[in-house]
Amino acid sequence: MAVEVRVKIVGQRSTRRVKVEPGTTIAELLKKVGQNRETVVVRLNGRIVAEEEPLKKGDLVEILPVVTGG
Amino acid sequence: MLRCSFCGRRAVYHRRYAGVFLCDRCMIKSVERRFRRAINQNKLVNPGERIAVAVSGGKDSVACLHLLHNYCRGKRGEVVAITVDEGIKGYRDGSLPLARENAEILGVEHHLVSFKSAFGATLDEMVRIAAKRGTGLNPCTYCGVMRRHLLNQAARELRADKLATGHNLDDETQAIMLNYVRADLSRLYRLAPIYAPREGFVPRIKPLREIPEKEIGLYVLLKGIKVHLAVCPYASGIHTEIRDFLNSLEANHPNSKFMILRMFEEIRPYLKEAVPEFEMRGCERCGEPTSTRLCKTCELLQGIGLAKRRKKLISDGDS
Ligand SMILES: [Zn+2]
Ligand SMILES: [Zn+2]
Numbered sequence: 001m002a003v004e005v006r007v008k009i010v011g012q013r014s015t016r017r018v019k020v021e022p023g024t025t026i027a028e029l030l031k032k033v034g035q036n037r038e039t040v041v042v043r044l045n046g047r048i049v050a051e052e053e054p055l056k057k058g059d060l061v062e063i064l065p066v067v068t069g070g
Numbered sequence: 071m072l073r074c075s076f077c078g079r080r081a082v083y084h085r086r087y088a089g090v091f092l093c094d095r096c097m098i099k100s101v102e103r104r105f106r107r108a109i110n111q112n113k114l115v116n117p118g119e120r121i122a123v124a125v126s127g128g129k130d131s132v133a134c135l136h137l138l139h140n141y142c143r144g145k146r147g148e149v150v151a152i153t154v155d156e157g158i159k160g161y162r163d164g165s166l167p168l169a170r171e172n173a174e175i176l177g178v179e180h181h182l183v184s185f186k187s188a189f190g191a192t193l194d195e196m197v198r199i200a201a202k203r204g205t206g207l208n209p210c211t212y213c214g215v216m217r218r219h220l221l222n223q224a225a226r227e228l229r230a231d232k233l234a235t236g237h238n239l240d241d242e243t244q245a246i247m248l249n250y251v252r253a254d255l256s257r258l259y260r261l262a263p264i265y266a267p268r269e270g271f272v273p274r275i276k277p278l279r280e281i282p283e284k285e286i287g288l289y290v291l292l293k294g295i296k297v298h299l300a301v302c303p304y305a306s307g308i309h310t311e312i313r314d315f316l317n318s319l320e321a322n323h324p325n326s327k328f329m330i331l332r333m334f335e336e337i338r339p340y341l342k343e344a345v346p347e348f349e350m351r352g353c354e355r356c357g358e359p360t361s362t363r364l365c366k367t368c369e370l371l372q373g374i375g376l377a378k379r380r381k382k383l384i385s386d387g388d389s
Pocket of ligand 1: 075076079093094095097
């Protein structure tokens, strides 16, 4: 059963809802939403976490783009 | 919950190229250790030196300022900050206050120099003129050359022994690739942790050269350092293509960026013989050191009908 998580890209207004299989990692979610893990820092429910952290229902995933390139 | 490989606390980062997880404390310590190692191994800073730091307000330069300030505390040296206002509307105006604020927090002397007052035009204005005249040059060419020119001059006027920039591992590997693509051996050769060309040039140092850009982002977030996180509106073309290429390479093959840097370091000593030596002299127009009649800045300015003003950037009472 897929579960829903909220995904917010910091600096953008809207929050997306994304369906993932339980146990999906943040790294896998990033791929799904087209973000390169080398260029972002991720907060899971308000705390910075490693991208191998698995997701569960209702999680809030905030993506902070930190690679600005100069 | 994923745990730190070193102390067992909650992990904030998976450093895949090293196969370890790090907590906030171990991450901060690791970045600071790498910074110190780069300085010690390459003798970037000698005791008692005056180091000018180029601070834009972005994360890399601000992190560099904080790290160097901590490093130089005590008797090791002195830090001054220089900010160049290129005049990029909607971008630089957001980062300048953060450069000033961070210098103030640290109690570091801060100097602002601008394209407008040195060259009579902002970068935005130069870009408009260049487009009208059809010079075919992109904004980064004007910006890069002229920013380096002003930083060097300001650092020299401030009697700095070194000029530090916030170039990170990503910047370095991108520059290596770019010079490959452009077959520019002389520029490639210059990509060293410390580069001291000649008289008139303040030696440039890059203490963040072995720290991936993402880790600097993490470092400022974990330390609660306020920085400007925005992308320059002029960023485009081959620079961004190379950046994206290297990031997807790294995502699929961790450690690629370090390997590119290591390989370059292996090759670099052999490049010395292939790079021609230049006779240094003063630019006929502005007096800054150059190997040609006109320095690159004056040549670019001439192409768009401008000329550098012959005056000091830092007023005497100011340093
Ligand atoms: Zn730890
Ligand atoms: Zn000149």
